Amino acid sequence: MKHIVFGATALTILATSAVAQQVTLGRFFGDCEGAGTDTSVSVGEACIIQSIINAADAELEGISVNTLPTDWGNYYDQIVAAYAGGTPPNVHVMHRHRVPEFASIGALADLTDDLAGAGIDTSDWEPAALEAVTYNDRILGVPMDFHANLWHVNMDLMEAAGLVEDGAPVLPSSPEEMMDHARAVQEATGQDYLAADFAQFPIGVRVALALIWQQGANIFDGDTATIDTPEARNAIAALTQLFDAGFANPQLNYADSQQAFLNGEAAVLVNGTWVVDFYAAEAAKDDEGLNRYLVADFPTLFDEGATWADSHIWAIPSPLKANDPERYDAALQVLAFINDHNIDWARTGHMAVRRSVLESADYAALPHRAEYTGTADIARDTPPSRRYGAIQDVLNRELQAIWLTGKSVDAALADAQVDVQDLLDR
């Protein structure tokens, strides 16, 4: 009898330790096959994050991490549907701007009192990072980065146009000056001055927003839409003058605009921090197109500096904390692991959130890092709103209508004003 009891106990212990706690993980950033578990060598967002996840899966005792499909376009629709169906991933990435939408209905677990126990030191986070994951004074996530729009510069084209001084690109300080620079580039090289995705994702919106913020305005204030303004007209005019003169092509989507820049067909590409390491790697290749690559802070064309910025953060659904404490602990450990690899994630070009990382020599030594140190100070976004995604879509639709279909600025701004006001009123 004794033997049987012992045997049974031993078996139970064996069984429980053998069954790893499985944590499902939802993310975007795209797919990376064969990312491996070495977090220090991967290149590009998709592969760096996947290598960190693979390493967590391999190194965390008794935890296995299962990455769900990584599609960009429908990520939030999918997450919303998963929450509604009661099957959200155990941990998932999201943007700071989505926190109000999820937190206002209590979908995100309150991590405030559990982070220290999991080995996450919140006092090491930059104040802005802490703010990004805080809702009603509670911490609902673990921040992973600050990201922002930068100007990616082809130095060969700039030099040919005489727009280089002391090894740095000369950037415009007004819309008029931007036109002069654009003309100089076109005359000297025959190439476009500026490229960006003005036709697909809301990158054009973010450029326009930055120019609106640079004039001290915004697109809504509390519950009132403030889109149809002189500031918005100035911002739009600054861009359409480039399109009208043939110095920029608004019809390129994300992939095409990036390809145009990498082919050496545009002096400047407006895109985020997430591609710095990728472009640096492309420029290093010994081929046609982009060769000398530098990064610059988004220039100030109006009164004050501003560029669009956001943060990627990781969250845990509240039902997991309430219903499955063991898996919740495992999920926290995954978040702690990601937090520990902040330096690896920063290799993408994103700005780190941990002071210990920001002050490290490794961080300072990352390629091009010194070229956009000013970005942290001019980082901006629209006010928090549960309707952020829908508002971005309205702006993207109406701005694209202006530069792709010739819709009048008056009509587009009036429509955007009505649509955003409707969204704020709902």
Added chain:
Amino acid sequence: MPRHQGARLALSQRQAAIILLLPFLAVYAVFLVYPFFKGVWISLHDWNLMAVAFNPDAKSYVGLRNYERVMWGQNITWAAWASPGFQIIGVLGMLASAFLYRTGRAGKVTALAMGIAALLLFVLPGFHPGEGGRWFDRRFWPTVGNTILFVGLAVPGVTITAMLLAAALDGETRAKAVLRTLFFLSQVLSVTVVTLIWQIMFSPRQGLIANLTELFGGSPIVWLTAEGFAMAAIVIATIWWSLGIAMILFLAGIQDISKDLYEAGALDNATGAKAFWYITLPNLKRTITLVVVLQIILHFQVFGQSHLMTGGGPNDTTQVLVRYIYQTAFRDSELGRASAMAVFLFVIMGGFSILQFVLGREKDE
């Protein structure tokens, strides 16, 4: 035991039918009837998808307000020529159906159905916001219009192409069999693959079409972001994608036509195009009706092509109804409103299903 056997045999035909139908009816009730009525019920509520998931009491009954918010507006008035394009087609349609009925070329039911459709086309576009008025949702009706335009282009496109292909590929030779398989092959692809292929085809930088236009000295068209071409682009992709089934139906229809007719026609010098026009086409009337109605119902549900290729743009020109429903439900979490739109879509498709049913029953004149 024998008595048992006897009892079993005593099942009436009706009882047996019910027992045999039961599994189907159960599945049908649980997965189709129940969700449908639940959808209608949701459409009568202010229902936030996420909020209700976390708190079942977060919904509130609002009656028909979702329908009003989606379809109606402030100060809506009606005028005969508010939207002349559609309304003139409506008037012409009514005249045509009366003419066809009078001259005996269309049956009573066909003429009536056509007449009602034309009347709706005349009446519905006449509503517009009057002085100082506005639609509550300014994007809903344009989206419906885009969907109808899509159907109006894709259905004839698919039908005519499939019919011509079927006529050309009917026969026993090996080459024709191979070609039939090839043309059907696109049908088995998923919408993601189809849209991926066509996004590359249409790409102004690397696309086949752009390369061809450049070869002939033209500058490439940016299909997916140009206002005049975006809808054409998704229609072309759709025709390529959904050709297969229609072609198979036409092949079956063509093979049903008696060879005697062609022989008799050949004696009267009717071969090739002439035979197609005077023999094949009239005998395919029922198949054409079937294909057209099936395609209409299918293409009203267009989603993937618009969502994946153009994102509804530029300037909403390719925004279609199902994509709007999807965004309202899953991006905006407004399930009540989305359900109201879905019920509207159901009414349209229900109308065409009834039409199909009626036309299918009509006796050949």
